Amino acid sequence: MEIKGRVWDAMRGQMSYDITDLLVAIKNQQACDASGNKIFFPQLATGMEDAQGKMIYEGDICDGEYAGSSVGIYRNAIRWSETEHGFSFAGSPLWCWDYLKVVGNIYENPELLKSLS
Numbered sequence: 001m002e003i004k005g006r007v008w009d010a011m012r013g014q015m016s017y018d019i020t021d022l023l024v025a026i027k028n029q030q031a032c033d034a035s036g037n038k039i040f041f042p043q044l045a046t047g048m049e050d051a052q053g054k055m056i057y058e059g060d061i062c063d064g065e066y067a068g069s070s071v072g073i074y075r076n077a078i079r080w081s082e083t084e085h086g087f088s089f090a091g092s093p094l095w096c097w098d099y100l101k102v103v104g105n106i107y108e109n110p111e112l113l114k115s116l117s
Contacts, residue, residue: 003019003022003044004044004045004047004055005019005022005042005043005044005045005057006022006042006043006045006057007021007022007024007025007040007041007042007043008040008041008043008059008105008107009021009025009039009040010033010037010038010039010040010041010107011033011039015105015107015108022042024040025040025041025042026042028040041059041107043057043058043059044057044058045057045058046058046078046087046094048087048094048095048100050062050100050101050102051099051100051101052101052102054102056078056087056094056100056102057078057105058078058079058080058087059077059078059079059105059106059107060077060078060102060104060105060106061075061076061077061078061102061103061104061105061106061109061112061113062075062076062077062078062089062100062101062102062103063075063100063101063103064076064089064090064097064099064100064101065097065098065099066092066096066097066098066099067098074089074090075103075112075113076089076090076113077089077105077106077113078094081093
């Protein structure tokens with residue numbers, strides 16, 4: 001089984017997809033800068049691809065829809081859900097969505113979610 005993930009490095013302001021960086025981040029995820037802010041934010045791959053074949057990671061911002069919804073397209077972030085025991089999108093398990101498209105992530109594109117507030 002291959003572990004896929006990425007890590008947001010807040011000190012450098014960049015995302016790394018290197019597995020070594022991910023493992024270091026998981027080991028040191030409580031590491032903080034001088035002001036007490038977290039430095040590393042590891043995010044695991046969900047194992048699912050979006051409508052364009054792009055791997056979906058925890059923290060990705062997606063547009064999504066599912067059959068039977070009269071709302072249309074939702075925009076939200078992929079999160080781990082303790083109640084669902086897996087990844088979720090807009091409060092529902094990830095697997096129940098018919099269509100998901102990654103449009104950004106919560107670290108590099110936070111404005112995509114702020115526009116929903």
